[in-house]
Amino acid sequence: MNQARFALRDVGRNLAAVILFIAMLAFTAAFLDEYINDALLFQDVLTQINRVQEHRIVNFAVIHPQQLLIKAEMEDLLAEVLQDEAGYSAVIKLQNQAPRLAELGLTCYYGFGQLSQLYGLDPAGLRDPQVPFTVLIGANVRGLGVGDTVTLGDKFSKNIEVPVAGRLPRYASFLEGGTHINYLDESILVLTDYPSWQSFHLRDTGILLQSICFVDRSEEEVHAFVAGVEEYSSFKIRPKDFNQEIGETAALFRDSAVTNIILHSLTFILVAAALISNLLMLMERNLREYAIHRLYGATLGDLAKRILFYLSFIVLPAFAIGYWQMRKNHPFQQVTPYTLRVIGALAVLTVVIAAVYPLLKLKKQDISVDLRRE
Amino acid sequence: MQVVLEASGLEKVYLSGDNKTHAVREMSLSIGSGESVAITGPSGCGKTTLINLLGLVIRPTQGQLLIDSVDSATLTPKQRARHRNQVFGYVVQDFALIEDLTAYHNVEIPLLYRQKRGRAKDKKGLILAALDQVGLKGKEFVKAKNLSGGERQRVAIARAIVNSPRVILADEPTGSLDSKSAKEIMGLLHSLVHAGKTLVLVTHDQALADQCSRQIRMADGMAVNS
Numbered sequence: 324m325n326q327a328r329f330a331l332r333d334v335g336r337n338l339a340a341v342i343l344f345i346a347m348l349a350f351t352a353a354f355l356d357e358y359i360n361d362a363l364l365f366q367d368v369l370t371q372i373n374r375v376q377e378h379r380i381v382n383f384a385v386i387h388p389q390q391l392l393i394k395a396e397m398e399d400l401l402a403e404v405l406q407d408e409a410g411y412s413a414v415i416k417l418q419n420q421a422p423r424l425a426e427l428g429l430t431c432y433y434g435f436g437q438l439s440q441l442y443g444l445d446p447a448g449l450r451d452p453q454v455p456f457t458v459l460i461g462a463n464v465r466g467l468g469v470g471d472t473v474t475l476g477d478k479f480s481k482n483i484e485v486p487v488a489g490r491l492p493r494y495a496s497f498l499e500g501g502t503h504i505n506y507l508d509e510s511i512l513v514l515t516d517y518p519s520w521q522s523f524h525l526r527d528t529g530i531l532l533q534s535i536c537f538v539d540r541s542e543e544e545v546h547a548f549v550a551g552v553e554e555y556s557s558f559k560i561r562p563k564d565f566n567q568e569i570g571e572t573a574a575l576f577r578d579s580a581v582t583n584i585i586l587h588s589l590t591f592i593l594v595a596a597a598l599i600s601n602l603l604m605l606m607e608r609n610l611r612e613y614a615i616h617r618l619y620g621a622t623l624g625d626l627a628k629r630i631l632f633y634l635s636f637i638v639l640p641a642f643a644i645g646y647w648q649m650r651k652n653h654p655f656q657q658v659t660p661y662t663l664r665v666i667g668a669l670a671v672l673t674v675v676i677a678a679v680y681p682l683l684k685l686k687k688q689d690i691s692v693d694l695r696r697e
Numbered sequence: 698m699q700v701v702l703e704a705s706g707l708e709k710v711y712l713s714g715d716n717k718t719h720a721v722r723e724m725s726l727s728i729g730s731g732e733s734v735a736i737t738g739p740s741g742c743g744k745t746t747l748i749n750l751l752g753l754v755i756r757p758t759q760g761q762l763l764i765d766s767v768d769s770a771t772l773t774p775k776q777r778a779r780h781r782n783q784v785f786g787y788v789v790q791d792f793a794l795i796e797d798l799t800a801y802h803n804v805e806i807p808l809l810y811r812q813k814r815g816r817a818k819d820k821k822g823l824i825l826a827a828l829d830q831v832g833l834k835g836k837e838f839v840k841a842k843n844l845s846g847g848e849r850q851r852v853a854i855a856r857a858i859v860n861s862p863r864v865i866l867a868d869e870p871t872g873s874l875d876s877k878s879a880k881e882i883m884g885l886l887h888s889l890v891h892a893g894k895t896l897v898l899v900t901h902d903q904a905l906a907d908q909c910s911r912q913i914r915m916a917d918g919m920a921v922n923s
Contacts, residue, residue, distance in 0.1 A: 619781065619782060622810075
């Protein structure tokens with residue numbers, strides 16, 4: 324604690340510079356969550372893309388007609404195409420209006436076909452093909468537990484009572500339309516099949532067409548579907564190469580993450596360099612004092628502690644202020660344990676990096692010379 | 698008499714580019730417990746280098762220094778720091794005080810690095826006793842920069858004795874003082890010898906050297922008589 328006391332005295336003698344450094348570091352730290360989230364997002368996108376790239380996937384661009392016409396055969400076409408669960412994946416988002424879920428403000432995603440297999444959403448294999456609706460709740464959902472019964476439904480559907488079968492893994496996600504990643508941590512995923520869905524909800528062919536992804540289907544099957552849709556409805560659909568699209572999406576996420584990380588690292592390096600320069604000036608001023616302490620028994624370790632305390636008194640409050648600012652900027656954003664760990668690690672790293680050169684310099688101190696300094 | 702410091706063939710060479718400066722050469726000496734030894738000689742003859750070698754402030758280039766029969770070359774940096782804390786008490790010409798600390802907090806410094814740190818109350822008692830012993834009662838909480846030269850040297854002596862070291866190493870302790878203060882400081886140092894401490898005093902003032910029980914005269918880094 325003695326060295327902490329001396330470090331505090333150094334802070335007091337260097338107060339203007341210390342406040343400036345705290346402000347600079349806090350400003351830099353306040354944006355950390357965005358960069359960390361970018362990096363984590365890129366990592367998650369990459370994981371999901373790697374999973375999906377094992378399959379050849381085709382999704383569809385849907386041109387909505389001004390006048391909607393849907394023939395009865397359209398239902399048969401969909402029923403036939405979506406009968407093969409292994410050959411497609413689809414997800415529909417609904418804001419639940421049934422009691423309790425609406426109260427909790429939870430969004431419901433209804434997943435069909437290969438959705439859970441493609442994105443690893445049901446690693447425990449809780450989906451029972453005999454059960455029409457399997458409800459999984461997001462990792463961060465509170466006020467609802469496994470075994471609770473929930474009511475699903477909105478104004479276009481019946482209300483049905485279903486028990487919660489399990490929790491989704493943390494950061495469970497899926498790629499939407501090849502350009503977005505959707506996290507399910509604060510949502511509900513209902514795994515179902517097309518016939519069960521049909522019996523529960525009013526048909527919304529447009530939404531369904533937009534979300535259908537064909538999985539490992541032949542070109543002939545794709546063309547036949549496109550032709551069928553255009554024959555039995557006024558929708559125009561165009562097949563898209565989902566694999567190529569997500570490749571481009573990954574590149575965008577990567578570029579954004581890399582650019583941000585480089586810019587942020589540069590800012591940090593500049594602040595750290597300024598901090599080191601300030602520390603060297605402080606040391607230069609303190610060399611005689613260090614020599615006096617060493618003359619009376621201080622070891623290099625004692626002086627190193629003093630320097631580390633000094634840096635900690637700058638860096639730790641700066642990161643704390645940065646974190647507080649971060650929370651203020653994004654009050655509803657969930658702070659992931661990764662973010663907290665990265666912030667903590669960066670704070671420690673900043674102290675250590677800033678301390679290395681000054682400590683090496685101190686190691687070469689000649690007590691007899693520094694005692695004679697003015 | 699127990700030998701506290703024993704040097705044999707002690708040398709210190711400073712290198713500056715291709716130039717070698719022999720600050721101390723072939724120095725052999727033995728200092729017993731309770732002795733007062735004056736190291737004298739003209740400016741630049743190596744007196745300060747020698748006292749720094751004896752006090753483990755610098756390392757010799759060659760030769761052996763035994764402290765209580767322990768070869769100083771075998772000491773780890775931590776043990777050297779411990780010796781500086783427990784065996785030696787240093788008094789230097791320009792006082793080496795931290796100017797913006799009070800007399801109390803300057804004297805406290807050696808106690809911060811004691812191996813056995815006692816209770817805060819005991820520490821306070823030791824500091825106040827040391828300041829009292831050097832006649833600075835009532836000036837404990839005056840900042841060093843606000844004290845007179847004589848008072849500052851008294852603070853330095855209080856700091857040197859607060860941890861009860863066995864050897865006081867004083868390098869020109871009266872060099873920055875007027876004659877009255879110098880006389881008082883020398884009186885203080887000799888009272889410590891009477892109390893059983895060993896004193897190694899570097900001085901170019903023959904009158905001060907004459908007050909010591911033994912003298913080592915140096916010239917060109919070597920002892921010319923002892």
